[in-house]
Amino acid sequence: MTNKMSFHEKIFDSPAYEKCAVKIVEFYFDIIVARVARAMCRSNTCGMQLLCTVTKLPRKQVSNCLHILIQHNLAVMELPSGSHPTYNILKWNVLYLMRRHNYVHHVRGEMGVEAELVLDHLLGAGWASASQIIVTTSTKLAMIASPDTGGSVTDYHIRVRNEMSKLVEQHCILRCSSEVKQQSFHQNCILPTLQDDDDQPRLQYIFPSDILDLSALKREVESRICSNDENGSLAIKLPQRTNYPDAHILWTINYDTFHLHWRNSYLIRTVTSRIGTECGEVLSALLKSTATTLQDKWQSDLYVTTTQMRQSLPHSNHLDHCLTLLENETGGALRRLGIGGGGGEYNFDVATYVLYLNIEFVAKSVKEKFGSNAARIFRLVQQKSMMSGEVLAKRCYMDMKECDQLSNVLLQHRYIFVHDLRKPSIPSYNARDLLYKANFLEVVRMMARQCFVEVYNIMQKRELLFAANKSLMEKKTRVDAILNNIRSAASAEQIQEVEEALSQTEREAISKWQKNQEDMLTVIEGLCDDMFLFELYLRYHPCLDNPNTGRRTQS
DSSP: SSOOOOOOOOGGOOOHHHHHHHHHHHSSOOOHHHHHHHHHHTTEEEEEEHHHHHHHHHHHHHHHHHHHHHHTTTTEOOOOOOOOOEEEEEEHOOOOOHHHHHHHHHHHHOOOOHHHHHHHHHHHHSSSEHHHHHHHHHHHHHHHHOTTTTOOOOOOOOOHHHHHHHHHHHTTTEBOOOOOOOOOOTTOOOEEBBBBOOOGGGGGGOOOOOOOHHHHHHHHHHHHHHHHHHOOGGGSSSSSOOOOOTTTTTEOOOOHHHHHHHHHHHHHHHHHHOOHHHHHHHHHHHHHHHHHHOOSOOOOOOOEHHHHHHHHHHTSOOOHHHHHHHHHHHTTEEEEEOOTTTTTEEEEEEEHHHHHHHHHHHHHHHHHHHOOHHHHHHHHHHHHHHHHHHHHHHHHHHHHHHHHHHHHHHHHTSEEEEOOOOOSSSSSOOOOOOOEOHHHHHHHHHHHHHHHHHOOOHHHHHHHHHHHHHHHHHHHHHHHHHHHHTTTTTTHHHHHHHHHSSSSHHHHHHHHHHHHHHHHHHHHHHHHHHHHHHHHHHHHHGOBBBBBBBBSOOO
């Protein structure tokens, strides 16, 4: 992809991430793939021989697992000159698996059902050619439209092609390299690489409409639907053709486009909730005004003139007041650079505002755990970067004993740290005052690890509950299937007799289990949002002049 992220790998060097990542891979694939993923998590680079030794699996099985991981953009293969290939797991991408429904939901809200099914196919397959996507998605649409008769093809393939073209134009999906490389670890495994040509970056987003054989695609969809009618097999699961004209052009999801949209939405939503709706509209206009001129969409420094803002918001009567509020309430992220004839220029630093939001999030967590005084201490240490215990007590308007107790609690839980002081040359019997310092990067890593632990515990709990209620859920599935088959022809007494196969106690147990599942999914979604906020901080951390206070060092 064009946007490269330099993450701090130390956040993943923990047993918490390894257990969480393995559990996620096991949930979405199987336990064999999870064993290979565990071995890759424990080493930065792995060769085939090392993976076979650690996992105790045959070479062919390890090759198949690597193919699955690379196909779903969870791992990459490197070919050093003169040596055997090595494999690295993409650790952030493993966490993206938990957001699959978010990607699909976003596309459906923005573009409709056809685009949703296209993205859902890519998320399930990893990559695919346009013809494969069009055939599978058109078949699904036909089956949904008329499940009894198998549906009519009509113009489904045209509609899917148009929606896929829109997804490419909006950079939601991108094109893999047209030069498909045959990988050495598997004779029948074709693994494309993402196009990374700086001279022609726009090739990623050119849809090959001219080489699609629409008539052949329509016949393929019709044959699949006819096969479904005659044999009763599911048409969308029939073997895919591989001789399409565009078989060498594969497409995959572009995570950066979704994450950039979510970043803007999150920044606007926080400004709206903290300051006001009109200020949120001003920030939205600022982001849109600068988006068209940026080469790197993730750039931190955004510049806009007041004239541009007035053109974007012609009906805003309080633009100057909103800009002043944003200057004061965003932690120094927005600042005015000068006063010219058009009202001057403004600079919005995304990195500083992301840092401010992360500090406020952690401070809220500290307040919930240890109280408002502890949160006040945490904020003050982060603001000043380094403070002595005596000065900290005075600035927080607390007595020395209470301040020391709360500071020790925060120190114990690694929210603040102690600065190492040189030992005096002459021994002194007087107790020295501790000097507290901020290290917000370490705090973010600690909070992220807590999220990994919570995600693992919830997924483990889901598995245990599912195993405990497996027989009951299978019984419910059988009863529902019988009811669906006889509902149109059976009498009310017969339907009631089938429904009574489940007792009232069993129905209550099923309802309780379903509610627990929904609650756990809600918690996982909240943890994904928290990790996305931490991910934004780690992405923008290199852009900060001061990693604890942002670009403006507080005096």
